[in-house]
Amino acid sequence: MNLGRRSSKPSQHAVWVFLAPFALLTLVFVAYPLIQSAVLAMQQTYGPGTKTFVGTRNFTDAAADPVFWTALRNTIIYTLGSLFIQLPLALALALALNSPRLRGRSGYRLIFFSPQLMGLVFVSILAALMFEKQAGLINQSLHTLTGGLWSLDFPWLESHVMATLILISLWMYVGFNMIYFLAALQNVDHALIEASAIDGANSWHRFRHVVLPAIRPVGTFVVMLSMIGSLQLFELPFVLLEGTGGPRNQGLTVVMYLYQSGFEVGDLGYASAIGWVLALLLMSLACVQMWMIRREGR
Amino acid sequence: MNFATLIMAARGMPLGLWVMVLLMLCSVTVLFSGQRTNEDAVRLWVFSPTHRDLYNPMLDRAGAEVGVPLDMRLMSILAIERRMMSGFFSGLPTADLIECERAIVGRAFVGPLEAVGFLDLTDRLREEGLLDQINAPSFGPWTSRGRIFGIPHDVHPVMLAYRADLVEQAGIDLSDVETWQDFFRAMRPLMGESTNPQRYILGFWYTHLDNVEVLLLQGGDGLFDDQDRPTIATQSNAHILAEIVSWCVGPNRVAADIEDFSGTGHQQRIDGYGIAYLAPDWMCSIWKEQIPQIGGKMKIMPLPAFHPGGRRTSVRGGTMLGIARDSHQIEEAWKHAKLLYTSPQVARQMYQLTDIITPVSSLWNDPVFDEPDPFFMDQPKGRMYIDQAPHVPARSSSPYNRQAVVLLRDAAVSLAEHARRTRTYDSQALQPEAFRLLSDVESKILRVMERNAFSGAVR
Numbered sequence: 001m002n003l004g005r006r007s008s009k010p011s012q013h014a015v016w017v018f019l020a021p022f023a024l025l026t027l028v029f030v031a032y033p034l035i036q037s038a039v040l041a042m043q044q045t046y047g048p049g050t051k052t053f054v055g056t057r058n059f060t061d062a063a064a065d066p067v068f069w070t071a072l073r074n075t076i077i078y079t080l081g082s083l084f085i086q087l088p089l090a091l092a093l094a095l096a097l098n099s100p101r102l103r104g105r106s107g108y109r110l111i112f113f114s115p116q117l118m119g120l121v122f123v124s125i126l127a128a129l130m131f132e133k134q135a136g137l138i139n140q141s142l143h144t145l146t147g148g149l150w151s152l153d154f155p156w157l158e159s160h161v162m163a164t165l166i167l168i169s170l171w172m173y174v175g176f177n178m179i180y181f182l183a184a185l186q187n188v189d190h191a192l193i194e195a196s197a198i199d200g201a202n203s204w205h206r207f208r209h210v211v212l213p214a215i216r217p218v219g220t221f222v223v224m225l226s227m228i229g230s231l232q233l234f235e236l237p238f239v240l241l242e243g244t245g246g247p248r249n250q251g252l253t254v255v256m257y258l259y260q261s262g263f264e265v266g267d268l269g270y271a272s273a274i275g276w277v278l279a280l281l282l283m284s285l286a287c288v289q290m291w292m293i294r295r296e297g298r
Numbered sequence: 299m300n301f302a303t304l305i306m307a308a309r310g311m312p313l314g315l316w317v318m319v320l321l322m323l324c325s326v327t328v329l330f331s332g333q334r335t336n337e338d339a340v341r342l343w344v345f346s347p348t349h350r351d352l353y354n355p356m357l358d359r360a361g362a363e364v365g366v367p368l369d370m371r372l373m374s375i376l377a378i379e380r381r382m383m384s385g386f387f388s389g390l391p392t393a394d395l396i397e398c399e400r401a402i403v404g405r406a407f408v409g410p411l412e413a414v415g416f417l418d419l420t421d422r423l424r425e426e427g428l429l430d431q432i433n434a435p436s437f438g439p440w441t442s443r444g445r446i447f448g449i450p451h452d453v454h455p456v457m458l459a460y461r462a463d464l465v466e467q468a469g470i471d472l473s474d475v476e477t478w479q480d481f482f483r484a485m486r487p488l489m490g491e492s493t494n495p496q497r498y499i500l501g502f503w504y505t506h507l508d509n510v511e512v513l514l515l516q517g518g519d520g521l522f523d524d525q526d527r528p529t530i531a532t533q534s535n536a537h538i539l540a541e542i543v544s545w546c547v548g549p550n551r552v553a554a555d556i557e558d559f560s561g562t563g564h565q566q567r568i569d570g571y572g573i574a575y576l577a578p579d580w581m582c583s584i585w586k587e588q589i590p591q592i593g594g595k596m597k598i599m600p601l602p603a604f605h606p607g608g609r610r611t612s613v614r615g616g617t618m619l620g621i622a623r624d625s626h627q628i629e630e631a632w633k634h635a636k637l638l639y640t641s642p643q644v645a646r647q648m649y650q651l652t653d654i655i656t657p658v659s660s661l662w663n664d665p666v667f668d669e670p671d672p673f674f675m676d677q678p679k680g681r682m683y684i685d686q687a688p689h690v691p692a693r694s695s696s697p698y699n700r701q702a703v704v705l706l707r708d709a710a711v712s713l714a715e716h717a718r719r720t721r722t723y724d725s726q727a728l729q730p731e732a733f734r735l736l737s738d739v740e741s742k743i744l745r746v747m748e749r750n751a752f753s754g755a756v757r
Binding site for chain 2: 044132153247266
């Protein structure tokens, strides 16, 4: 049979034919917009017909724009909240649900993961109702639990916007990240854990020196995923705060500011510049991730 | 590959692939069997189902009178904004006639005057006498740098609606009320003596973007002048900001945070948690539809003024009908626009269906506006709104208006925190801080406006 010989020498044309759809789509929908957005970041436009070259002014304006810095600060606070509150909680939950002594583990896993099934916009709408003054579930519950000490007028969405966003994101993402940790925990070699127990290691030592190193690659991945997702936060505050950044921009994120500048004010050049700053930030984080993964592999 | 080979290949196809092919065929059929556009028709985009229902009975008559049919499409307001701006920017076709809401129209005015995608209607309106027939303040949101780009759909005066059943039950007489201070003084007994009242006089909060703007406009200075220059940092605005924050904070607060369009807010209205609300004409039909339980219990009155002899109304919302500058049927579109927006029949039906009064002042003598409205205890609601219509404040079409309103809300939040922190609840004492915060808002808006390289007049 000559089939094997024919397939071992694919014609040069065939390679290009197979690559063409991907290459075409990438050129049209990735490469061209990328180049165009870099050009746009150095222009001020009112539609493609009316534009003027402004050089690096959009970037220098962003650097001097207090609203941009507020948005960046908020985004970083939210990201830190994700990393230092959300992920430890997710890990704790995964450890608890990994315990063979716990009954109904599958049910709990489903319950904790279920917010993911609803979608962020739906969760945001629900959260807006839950954090309302007077009739909102949160204020009503706290009011009842504290015997009336907690004010029904507690202004979650007025003076505590970032705390509210972090709380909602816990509800949304703790279960999601828990699944990753759970998968990693189920792959930890039980022989190692048993051996360390025989050697006299207590539960903390077993966790610190056996479990944690074993799940570190997944942990690194989850940290990076959370970080990048948090830096791109948009839908939750957008829906919750009705398209604004909330009172005094407490809930304004970088992507929301990009959206406001580009699609509400119509300053597409400035929005592109903000987009590029965010892209550079994300690229730097991706480089850090790659470096960490390489270090893990050694 | 011949036909027989194809049949053979098809026979071997798994079931999943058959399902995918079937879905593809269905999608293609649906796509290509969609409603065809009549190429000769004047195309109209509307965002409100009520407007569609209002215009539908007119379509045949309008088509016959103009000689070209009207092809009306209902779309979401965001879809209209996206398609309109994309069309204006790229020269791609939009509708010939576009109904546009105040919240989205500002973007069309960001660029140079000659690049505005709407047709300049100023001369047509003047030549045909419509400038005199239509209530002057209604042109404000559609006027940029002295040129008018749309026919106004409405006036939207704001009145104060209140739970008359509770007020009358308490023996309170509001007939002599002229100012907000008079109003709160008269209504105070309704809140009782309790330190944690279960009832507040006004359903209003300093974070409600639209209502804060309503009151600032009532005060007179608003946010921008007729040349779109910011007029935010004025003593009058500072007085109003301090006043409205003093309603909401402190041991003697009189206002409660009751949302306009939420289920909770509606329940609080039914429960009488709030007594009075700012009510533009369009709000009446929303209440009738969504909270009929308060029907027959409400009354309206002119807004109390901020000082004796001051304005007793304000304005909220607004819609226009504009003609796309690149339309190939400008004359036909203009005729249709006039029929829809100046027709006595539409004006009458608009009031009956939506409680909105027409801006065409020559139609205000229609007896429909004098009919008693059972929802408002048989008050002649239409006439009461019309009485205020000529006094509604002028508004700007500034593309920066929305940002200014958002910043104004931030200033109000900061002022409220200052009041709580320093335990300063008196509006006079809060005014200097209010002025400082408004100055900050104005400088922020100016900074944004100065980035606009195209439109000197907007700056």
